Amino acid sequence: MQIYHQIKDEIINGTRKEGDILTGSRELARTLHVSRNTVDNAYSQLLAEGYLIPKKGSGHMIASLPELKGQYPHQACEFTEKHTLKSEMKSHPSVLYDLTNSSHTSDLFPKSLWKRYTLECLEMLDHEKKLAVYLDKQGELYLRRNLLSYLKRIRGVHCNENQIVITCGIQHSLDLVCQLLCDEKITILMEEPGYHKAAVVFQNNGLEIQSVPIDEDGIIVSKLPSSPKNQVLYSTPSHQFPTGVTMPIGRRFELLKWAKSNHAYILEDDFDSELRYYAKPIPSLQSIDMNDTVIYIGTFSKALSPSIRMGYMILPPQLLKIYLDKFQYYNSMIPILNQYVIAHLIQTGEYDRHVRRLNHVFRKRLERFLEEFSDVSEKVSISCNGSGQYFLLEFSAMANQDALIRKALEHGVRVYSTMQFWQEKADCPPNTLFLGFSKINLTDIPDCVKRLKTAWSEWL
Amino acid sequence: MQIYHQIKDEIINGTRKEGDILTGSRELARTLHVSRNTVDNAYSQLLAEGYLIPKKGSGHMIASLPELKGQYPHQACEFTEKHTLKSEMKSHPSVLYDLTNSSHTSDLFPKSLWKRYTLECLEMLDHEKKLAVYLDKQGELYLRRNLLSYLKRIRGVHCNENQIVITCGIQHSLDLVCQLLCDEKITILMEEPGYHKAAVVFQNNGLEIQSVPIDEDGIIVSKLPSSPKNQVLYSTPSHQFPTGVTMPIGRRFELLKWAKSNHAYILEDDFDSELRYYAKPIPSLQSIDMNDTVIYIGTFSKALSPSIRMGYMILPPQLLKIYLDKFQYYNSMIPILNQYVIAHLIQTGEYDRHVRRLNHVFRKRLERFLEEFSDVSEKVSISCNGSGQYFLLEFSAMANQDALIRKALEHGVRVYSTMQFWQEKADCPPNTLFLGFSKINLTDIPDCVKRLKTAWSEWL
Numbered sequence: 002m003q004i005y006h007q008i009k010d011e012i013i014n015g016t017r018k019e020g021d022i023l024t025g026s027r028e029l030a031r032t033l034h035v036s037r038n039t040v041d042n043a044y045s046q047l048l049a050e051g052y053l054i055p056k057k058g059s060g061h062m063i064a065s066l067p068e069l070k071g072q073y074p075h076q077a078c079e080f081t082e083k084h085t086l087k088s089e090m091k092s093h094p095s096v097l098y099d100l101t102n103s104s105h106t107s108d109l110f111p112k113s114l115w116k117r118y119t120l121e122c123l124e125m126l127d128h129e130k131k132l133a134v135y136l137d138k139q140g141e142l143y144l145r146r147n148l149l150s151y152l153k154r155i156r157g158v159h160c161n162e163n164q165i166v167i168t169c170g171i172q173h174s175l176d177l178v179c180q181l182l183c184d185e186k187i188t189i190l191m192e193e194p195g196y197h198k199a200a201v202v203f204q205n206n207g208l209e210i211q212s213v214p215i216d217e218d219g220i221i222v223s224k225l226p227s228s229p230k231n232q233v234l235y236s237t238p239s240h241q242f243p244t245g246v247t248m249p250i251g252r253r254f255e256l257l258k259w260a261k262s263n264h265a266y267i268l269e270d271d272f273d274s275e276l277r278y279y280a281k282p283i284p285s286l287q288s289i290d291m292n293d294t295v296i297y298i299g300t301f302s303k304a305l306s307p308s309i310r311m312g313y314m315i316l317p318p319q320l321l322k323i324y325l326d327k328f329q330y331y332n333s334m335i336p337i338l339n340q341y342v343i344a345h346l347i348q349t350g351e352y353d354r355h356v357r358r359l360n361h362v363f364r365k366r367l368e369r370f371l372e373e374f375s376d377v378s379e380k381v382s383i384s385c386n387g388s389g390q391y392f393l394l395e396f397s398a399m400a401n402q403d404a405l406i407r408k409a410l411e412h413g414v415r416v417y418s419t420m421q422f423w424q425e426k427a428d429c430p431p432n433t434l435f436l437g438f439s440k441i442n443l444t445d446i447p448d449c450v451k452r453l454k455t456a457w458s459e460w461l
Numbered sequence: 462m463q464i465y466h467q468i469k470d471e472i473i474n475g476t477r478k479e480g481d482i483l484t485g486s487r488e489l490a491r492t493l494h495v496s497r498n499t500v501d502n503a504y505s506q507l508l509a510e511g512y513l514i515p516k517k518g519s520g521h522m523i524a525s526l527p528e529l530k531g532q533y534p535h536q537a538c539e540f541t542e543k544h545t546l547k548s549e550m551k552s553h554p555s556v557l558y559d560l561t562n563s564s565h566t567s568d569l570f571p572k573s574l575w576k577r578y579t580l581e582c583l584e585m586l587d588h589e590k591k592l593a594v595y596l597d598k599q600g601e602l603y604l605r606r607n608l609l610s611y612l613k614r615i616r617g618v619h620c621n622e623n624q625i626v627i628t629c630g631i632q633h634s635l636d637l638v639c640q641l642l643c644d645e646k647i648t649i650l651m652e653e654p655g656y657h658k659a660a661v662v663f664q665n666n667g668l669e670i671q672s673v674p675i676d677e678d679g680i681i682v683s684k685l686p687s688s689p690k691n692q693v694l695y696s697t698p699s700h701q702f703p704t705g706v707t708m709p710i711g712r713r714f715e716l717l718k719w720a721k722s723n724h725a726y727i728l729e730d731d732f733d734s735e736l737r738y739y740a741k742p743i744p745s746l747q748s749i750d751m752n753d754t755v756i757y758i759g760t761f762s763k764a765l766s767p768s769i770r771m772g773y774m775i776l777p778p779q780l781l782k783i784y785l786d787k788f789q790y791y792n793s794m795i796p797i798l799n800q801y802v803i804a805h806l807i808q809t810g811e812y813d814r815h816v817r818r819l820n821h822v823f824r825k826r827l828e829r830f831l832e833e834f835s836d837v838s839e840k841v842s843i844s845c846n847g848s849g850q851y852f853l854l855e856f857s858a859m860a861n862q863d864a865l866i867r868k869a870l871e872h873g874v875r876v877y878s879t880m881q882f883w884q885e886k887a888d889c890p891p892n893t894l895f896l897g898f899s900k901i902n903l904t905d906i907p908d909c910v911k912r913l914k915t916a917w918s919e920w921l
Contacts, residue, residue, distance in 0.1 A: 045739065045740050046740045046741055048740075049707060049739075049740035049743060049846075050707075050709065050710050050740075050743050050744070051678075051707070051708070051709020051710040051711055051712070051713070052709075052710050064709065064710070064711055065711060066710060066711040066714065103595050104593050104594040104595055105593045106593065107586075107587055107590040107591070107592040107593050107594075109593060110587075110592035110593045112583055112587060112592065115583065116579070116580055116583055119576070119579050119580075120576055120579075123572055123575065123576055126567075126768075127567055127570075127572060130567045131567070131768065132567040132570035132572065132766060132768065133564050133565045133566065133567050133569060133570045133766040133767065133768065134564040134567075134766075134767065134768060135563050135564055135767045135768070136767075136768055136770075169629065169794035169795075170792065170794065172791055172792060172794075173794055176636075180665050180666070183667065197790060198790045198791070198792075201789070201790045201791070202791075205640050205787055205788075206640075207643065218511075247509060247510075247511075248511070249510065249511020249512075249524065250510050250511040250512055250524070250526060251511055251524055251525060251526040252511070253511075254526065279505065279509075280505050280506045280508075280509035280510075281506055283509060283510050284510070306592060306593040306594075307593065307594060307595045307596075307792065308586075308591065308592065308593065308594060308595070308596055308796060308797035308798070309796055310596075310792075310793065310794055310795060310796045310797075311796075327665055328665075329661070330657060330658045330661045331632060331658070331661070331662075332630065332632060332658075332767065332770075333770065334629035334630065334632075334633055334770055334794065335629075335770060336768060336769055336770045336771075336796060336799055337768035337770075338768070339796055339799075
């Protein structure tokens, strides 16, 4: 390495010039008291990198490198460290309780099962000689078959396993849908308020977004534009994000009729419908669609973990055809082992048991929150349809989200604004907050709510 | 469930009509000899789904569902099964040896280490309370730090950990780069021949592709368009795909000079540079770029497994800024556990040991192929720079790829066309084949080559 670096540096700084002939390796080895092999290795490397060229007969000479002078780079990159700092600052030191809806307590992850199934699935994959191959781009059949039978049972979907595509989650599904549709100029219709992390995917794919208002039954069908073609509605019918309303069956049929007569697609984001604490999950919109207008997307982020990074979509046949054509040369983006572990969890029934356990835990947490807030029920009202991982808190008094959030933070509790969900920020009610109940332990809830009540005493 | 389905069906088929009042739950329970709870559960579900509405006072009545008639869907989806069949047919029954370059033999995957580290990393993540949270969208710092020190050592890259983005592999990296750049109309310059699976990503992102010829030193810089802005060159300098040539240092500096003076980016795809059997890996183009023109992308597919689905990219600071802005609300697409396992492999030195072992095995396989073909060296020449997982086989005689491939298949060996790598198919030499040597065991190589020689006897 010393010989290699010395010669390279001399070439770069001009000490050795084009056409100079290098000392023979035997001679240099003798001079330096090293083995000839050592010198040969250094020369080979310089040859492979193009600093040397072979001399006619034998030996090596310096290559012609006119572009090289003064080009050698700075060794250190001075880019600021502020982004690291920023991400390390993220967990505010004084936050005792983070009422986020986008994760849950670590103890709810089925760690032991995941360990056991990882070991089992590695053996399965070894046996099938699948540890080092490219995968089915739609996802492994083993997973798609098990997922299909689960989704048929729980969400009423009707399709076959070929229509399923395993993805890295909701955003990846949306990204793929954008690429499937983007040959024509598409307008995306979004519920207002709606899921901002979906909106940003549409924007990054260059699509135009138009907002459509919702009422207590979900999206208002009469407010959807009629007749123009190339429209795609992104909707959360079973648990509207963030208001939490459930679209009743009548509205669902109305919506499907709109889609059919306008040749529009409905992107049904069914992100947390497994988590339902009082009634059974409501059958999906896809389950009652008979015109192939619904693209169904789901995720394992809510029931397993957001760090699993796996979701799925069900494509109607005509879109599947486009997918198979456009993505013919793509590879799946999801590790095979994770696909097998989840397939195995579903197949053995452990996934169902896990979801039941989760529902039990989340229901208790939700109810404890409702209970702790019950004595101020004239001052704040809670909207929640008994599912998912969050509820909305609306103050009767005039209030300002920023002030409410700041006050809560001063008392160690992080709560969230609803502003981010509105395309038209001015329409966002200033006195409504977004609170998640999945990342807080049951026993911490009384203290958490007590802190909130203290923080918000002037509005209560 | 029986009560629920019976009432739902009667509403759908019109037996029960809007405004009809349901029998009280107490009475129905008595009639059916079931508990009142059972009836209440069925009613609650119908209420939640919107088939019923609460009657003033008490009880339930059928909701107004004008859109519902005749809308109920077919239960089965008749989409053909041909795609399953197609994917199941993929492994041709008569193929004994598949000379693909895109996977390797299952035994080379570090299965035991992966098992052990999975268990250890699950405990680490549990301890850090990270089993059920959203991740750093750029990838976990633990991985980025370890990866950076590895890439500095092996590929000479200069950057800091904030410039690294962990991705699902090469195609995902390219997809992200397209989204970073797509605000302006970009032309992608590609080596001809080049990597078709990259081309398809650019096409799906709506970008225009222009081919640039290569010679025995890689891309010909003088053939690159000059002056027009918004150009991005996709290049494989350390191991040109598929010709296998290595770009020497002089050409590298020429290329960087072109990029600087044209404000162009170079996408350096460094897909398999760890796998190098004679010299050390050649420092990356990124390592000698002092103008932030290189976007460096790499993958774990070659050294670990393509089923791991993990890669990375290094963004120059100005693109990192765009990334942080555009992808602010995105979540990472890579499972946290896999990130930790790989970080741990690198940190403990096991990754280096694994790569050394792989290089030893692949070198032996390559040499065995060269040896087995040595007696026909006047009829076929092999191009390979002693790295990666493939070589090109060129016939001296006039030959036709299709015929060569068909003949080989008749003798149980799958070999590959080079046609797919050419944008301009007519320019593809008809007598050159693409052979991978990573998915065949050393002891099988003599039999495999014997079969090929028999299959190709008329050309040898």
